[in-house]
Amino acid sequence: MSDTVDLAAKTPESQEGDDAPNARITSRYWFALSTTREERFFLVLAVFIGVFSALAVVCFRLAIDWSKIWLLGPVPEPHNWRLIAVPALTGLVVAFLVIHVFPLARGSGVNQTKAALYIYNGYIPFRTAVGKFITAALAIGSGQSLGPEDPSLQIGASLASALGRRLDLSRERLRLLAPVGAAAGLAAAFNAPISAVLFVIEEVIGRWSAGILGSVVLSAISSVVVVRWFLGAEPLFRIPAVGLVQPAELLAYATLGIVGAFAAVFFARAIGYLRPRLRAWPRWTQYFQPMMAAVVIGLIGFLGAPQVMGAGYEYIDQAMHDQFTWKMLAILALLKIIATILSFVSGTPGGMFAPTLFVGAMLGGAIGGLERHFYPALTGSTGTYALVGMGVLFAGFLRAPMTSVFMVLEVSGNYSIIVPVIVANTLAYVISRALQPTPIFDLLTRQDGLDLPSLEEQREQTVLRVEDAMSAAPTPVLNGGDSVDQALQRVRDLPGDFLVRLHPSGWRSVTTETLKRLAGEGKGEMTLGSALVTPALPYLHPDHTLETALRYVYQVPFVPVVHRADFGRLEGVISRDKVLEKYRMTQRDETD
Amino acid sequence: MRLDLIAITRRPPVIIVFLLIIAVLAFAGVGRLVNRFHAQEEALARHLYQRGVKAQSENHPEEALGAFRAALSYSRDNFQYQLSLARALRDTGRTAESETYLIRLWERTPQEGAVNLALGRLFVRQRVFDKAIQYYHYAIYGVWPSDAESKRRDAQFELIEFLLQQNAYPQAQAELITMALALPADPSVHVRVAGLFMLAKDYERALAQYQQTLLTDAHNQGALLGAGQASFQLGRFRTAQRYLQAAVHADPGNAAAQRLLETAGEVLESDPSAPRISEAERNRRLGAAFTLAGGRLDDCAQSRGIDLAGQSSSNDLPHLKNMWLEMKPKVTKLSRPHSASSDPQLPDELMNLVYSIEQQTLSVCGSTEGPDRVLLLLAQNHAGVEQ
Numbered sequence: 001m002s003d004t005v006d007l008a009a010k011t012p013e014s015q016e017g018d019d020a021p022n023a024r025i026t027s028r029y030w031f032a033l034s035t036t037r038e039e040r041f042f043l044v045l046a047v048f049i050g051v052f053s054a055l056a057v058v059c060f061r062l063a064i065d066w067s068k069i070w071l072l073g074p075v076p077e078p079h080n081w082r083l084i085a086v087p088a089l090t091g092l093v094v095a096f097l098v099i100h101v102f103p104l105a106r107g108s109g110v111n112q113t114k115a116a117l118y119i120y121n122g123y124i125p126f127r128t129a130v131g132k133f134i135t136a137a138l139a140i141g142s143g144q145s146l147g148p149e150d151p152s153l154q155i156g157a158s159l160a161s162a163l164g165r166r167l168d169l170s171r172e173r174l175r176l177l178a179p180v181g182a183a184a185g186l187a188a189a190f191n192a193p194i195s196a197v198l199f200v201i202e203e204v205i206g207r208w209s210a211g212i213l214g215s216v217v218l219s220a221i222s223s224v225v226v227v228r229w230f231l232g233a234e235p236l237f238r239i240p241a242v243g244l245v246q247p248a249e250l251l252a253y254a255t256l257g258i259v260g261a262f263a264a265v266f267f268a269r270a271i272g273y274l275r276p277r278l279r280a281w282p283r284w285t286q287y288f289q290p291m292m293a294a295v296v297i298g299l300i301g302f303l304g305a306p307q308v309m310g311a312g313y314e315y316i317d318q319a320m321h322d323q324f325t326w327k328m329l330a331i332l333a334l335l336k337i338i339a340t341i342l343s344f345v346s347g348t349p350g351g352m353f354a355p356t357l358f359v360g361a362m363l364g365g366a367i368g369g370l371e372r373h374f375y376p377a378l379t380g381s382t383g384t385y386a387l388v389g390m391g392v393l394f395a396g397f398l399r400a401p402m403t404s405v406f407m408v409l410e411v412s413g414n415y416s417i418i419v420p421v422i423v424a425n426t427l428a429y430v431i432s433r434a435l436q437p438t439p440i441f442d443l444l445t446r447q448d449g450l451d452l453p454s455l456e457e458q459r460e461q462t463v464l465r466v467e468d469a470m471s472a473a474p475t476p477v478l479n480g481g482d483s484v485d486q487a488l489q490r491v492r493d494l495p496g497d498f499l500v501r502l503h504p505s506g507w508r509s510v511t512t513e514t515l516k517r518l519a520g521e522g523k524g525e526m527t528l529g530s531a532l533v534t535p536a537l538p539y540l541h542p543d544h545t546l547e548t549a550l551r552y553v554y555q556v557p558f559v560p561v562v563h564r565a566d567f568g569r570l571e572g573v574i575s576r577d578k579v580l581e582k583y584r585m586t587q588r589d590e591t592d
Numbered sequence: 593m594r595l596d597l598i599a600i601t602r603r604p605p606v607i608i609v610f611l612l613i614i615a616v617l618a619f620a621g622v623g624r625l626v627n628r629f630h631a632q633e634e635a636l637a638r639h640l641y642q643r644g645v646k647a648q649s650e651n652h653p654e655e656a657l658g659a660f661r662a663a664l665s666y667s668r669d670n671f672q673y674q675l676s677l678a679r680a681l682r683d684t685g686r687t688a689e690s691e692t693y694l695i696r697l698w699e700r701t702p703q704e705g706a707v708n709l710a711l712g713r714l715f716v717r718q719r720v721f722d723k724a725i726q727y728y729h730y731a732i733y734g735v736w737p738s739d740a741e742s743k744r745r746d747a748q749f750e751l752i753e754f755l756l757q758q759n760a761y762p763q764a765q766a767e768l769i770t771m772a773l774a775l776p777a778d779p780s781v782h783v784r785v786a787g788l789f790m791l792a793k794d795y796e797r798a799l800a801q802y803q804q805t806l807l808t809d810a811h812n813q814g815a816l817l818g819a820g821q822a823s824f825q826l827g828r829f830r831t832a833q834r835y836l837q838a839a840v841h842a843d844p845g846n847a848a849a850q851r852l853l854e855t856a857g858e859v860l861e862s863d864p865s866a867p868r869i870s871e872a873e874r875n876r877r878l879g880a881a882f883t884l885a886g887g888r889l890d891d892c893a894q895s896r897g898i899d900l901a902g903q904s905s906s907n908d909l910p911h912l913k914n915m916w917l918e919m920k921p922k923v924t925k926l927s928r929p930h931s932a933s934s935d936p937q938l939p940d941e942l943m944n945l946v947y948s949i950e951q952q953t954l955s956v957c958g959s960t961e962g963p964d965r966v967l968l969l970l971a972q973n974h975a976g977v978e979q
Contacts, residue, residue: 037604041604041607044608048611048615051615051618052618055615055619055622058622058626062625062626062629065629066629069632069636074640074662074666075640075662167607230623230626231626232668232669234669238692238693240688240689241692241695314665321686321688321689321692322686322688322689323686381688
């Protein structure tokens with residue numbers, strides 16, 4: 001017997017699913033007939049979402065490349081006025097489109113997807129996908145320092161949402177489709193399914209949920225397969241030979257983690273400071289903000305650093321292969337941070353994924369080059385530092401520590417650098433968290449007036465369990481094989497409810513009054529198991545959370561807490577009062 | 593009936609089939625788009641590649657590098673562009689990046705001759721000789737899309753020249769011997785192989801190659817000169833004279849050949865064991881060689897401050913001087929007109945002393961020019977001079 005089935009059957013979510021709109025669905029659609037069939041169909045749907053998202057992302061990438069060729073020319077070179085004029089005009093067009101045609105296309109798209117999951121029941125207008133596609137392709141293609149990953153994530157989520165609505169899926173399923181599409185979009189954009197799945201869990205879903213993990217993984221994988229079909233299996237940048245040469249190098253990687261953390265904090269604080277201020281400026285200035293950002297970025301390109309324009313994957317590739325001096329790498333990292341801050345706070349649609357990787361790679365390469373300059377015997381290849389640097393910024397700025405580690409491993413396909421990656425990323429994450437308590441995505445959502453769950457906050461929360469609030473079971477515990485008369489004899493003068501242990505397992509409760517009534521009805525010779533017709537009590541285990549317990553304690557005086565290996569062995573009971581008392585105590589402790 | 597149809601369209605298999613049809617149509621549409629985009633990228637990449645090739649031919653390596661890089665950004669998988677970029681990176685000193693490119697290409701097509709050759713050259717540049725030789729061998733036995741024999745041979749020539757630069761003569765000779773077994777009937781190839789045999793100090797095989805060439809092209813100037821030089825090195829001065837005369841005849845302006853010919857003539861005219869010369873002439877040559885060696889001995893000792901009368905010395909010069917002095921009366925007798933040696937071993941003993949003196953003074957005082965050099969050449973192979 002599985003307690004999971006018992007518990008799942010009475011979850012608040014499933015009760016919500018029985019609301020009126022879903023009752024309507026039940027009468028019309030096949031999948032309301034069977035939860036299992038719906039789950040199976042949902043998995044198949046996840047594959048289709050992966051395919052459609054990938055196709056959309058392929059088109060999106062072509063659109064960016066086409067825009068880049070047409071707007072900046074096949075090979076953007078410094079000292080060409082086109083680098084300033086064209087991005088400026090494109091910025092104006094993008095601003096007009098965002099303000100008048102696609103208002104939801106503004107920003108990165110990660111928060112919008114998360115909001116769809118938690119606030120709008122999985123609803124993302126299809127128009128948002130179209131708007132994101134057009135405006136982000138124009139912006140990134142014209143050299144704005146933004147990446148295609150976050151928009152791809154939103155495009156995927158938007159497509160999934162549209163498909164779910166078209167199929168009239170239940171609200172619960174519709175809500176889950178957004179992260180499924182998001183994972184597919186991100187996996188297609190980054191050509192890395194594992195990182196995409198982890199990122200969606202860390203940043204979009206914001207909690208570990210096994211419920212949709214299968215669908216998320218399926219959509220991400222199918223999406224990557226399709227993208228590779230069209231665009232090839234090559235990663236976004238070539239990975240050089242990487243590895244840890246000697247353990248002493250870990251000091252150098254630790255330095256990288258510390259420097260990366262400070263860079264990430266500067267990056268996040270600047271965005272957090274400038275974004276609300278620019279948005280508070282008069283509305284007419286918003287037409288010119290993307291244009292002004294484009295002018296500054298174009299000027300940087302014009303004066304000799306066109307590398308900061310656009311997503312910049314080709315320059316990450318070059319940094320990994322030792323093509324820049326450490327000074328140039330450091331300059332590029334700084335310029336990219338400035339360019340990305342300007343692009344992002346101006347409200348230009350586009351993502352922060354690629355710029356983060358760019359800054360990390362340049363910073364890593366710079367520190368690697370610097371250390372190699374001073375300690376030639378100590379350090380490994382610049383490529384290794386650039387690769388670790390990408391993870392460092394990812395952990396420090398985007399604050400997705402697990403994704404940051406797996407991303408580096410997945411992209412490099414090399415597990416020999418796991419120790420430097422973990423050392424550097426952990427340092428970056430811890431320092432960044434200490435200096436900037438609110439992660440960038442949470443900061444942005446709060447600036448937008450929303451409060452969405454975050455995995456980082458969840459990690460810090462104390463989990464209260466049944467064992468923290470349970471009390472001793474009322475005695476005596478009656479046996480289902482005893483007769484009603486025998487039981488009455490044991491509890492005749494005792495008040496309250498008593499537990500009855502049924503054979504082979506299961507629990508019921510009974511009062512002295514009920515026993516007296518049964519005896520009066522002439523059922524004194526019957527066993528308790530056969531005389532009691534009340535439904536069996538739900539039961540819990542000591543390690544269940546108090547949230548789980550709350551679902552059951554409101555309708556019965558107490559719920560038995562039993563051993564996981566022996567359901568007949570009573571560990572205690574838990575009641576509503578005890579649960580609430582525990583919550584009150586915990587809150588008081590936290591306030592103190 | 594209409595209601596039934598709606599119900600049917602909402603059944604999972606129908607929905608899946610419908611989604612499948614949309615997916616197939618979308619695949620086709622995106623496929624066309626991608627193909628069109630790739631075609632445009634290919635055209636752009638070709639243009640940039642041509643620009644790179646032009647810059648390379650005009651000796652603007654940095655410009656070529658930029659163009660190849662840009663070409664590759666539009667056609668990432670193009671083998672030729674990657675190879676050109678890797679070569680340009682290598683030629684501009686960016687060996688680490690070049691290695692990354694080439695190793696990736698090699699992993700894709702380990703049998704490709706051009707990639708292996710580029711890797712061989714890269715490792716030569718990085719002075720990783722074992723790997724260089726390994727990749728040269730892969731290139732020699734690798735796959736070449738066109739003109740395979742010639743390209744394999746060129747790679748082997750390059751390897752041999754590299755080995756010779758490293759003074760790895762036995763390995764170079766081994767490569768040359770393998771190569772010589774399957775040469776085409778092209779005289780220029782034979783002459784080149786023979787030249788490399790010469791550099792590898794395998795004069796016998798060099799001569800054989802030159803002679804092979806002369807069988808098909810009797811007036812091949814390079815072969816005549818080479819054969820003369822090889823014969824000269826082997827101490828076969830008569831043969832050398834013959835080839836060198838022909839070479840000088842074909843090219844009278846060749847001063848080196850002329851000098852070598854004169855030296856060969858001097859050697860032949862100084863050889864006391866030459867056939868068909870009179871006794872008097874033989875004695876004259878013996879006497880001249882003896883006197884020359886004695887003079888060389890004295891000059892060398894004087895220049896190095898060696899006391900030839902002393903007994904303790906780190907070299908054999910005093911001992912040789914004693915021997916020379918002991919033999920001098922016999923030689924003086926020989927130099928008289930109509931005198932005949934009563935000792936048939938005397939010419940050989942005398943010449944052996946002369947050769948010993950010349951070789952010792954060479955090791956103590958260094959090389960010399962003029963008649964002493966002629967004696968040294970005679971000493972190297974005095975039995976084969978007339979061959």
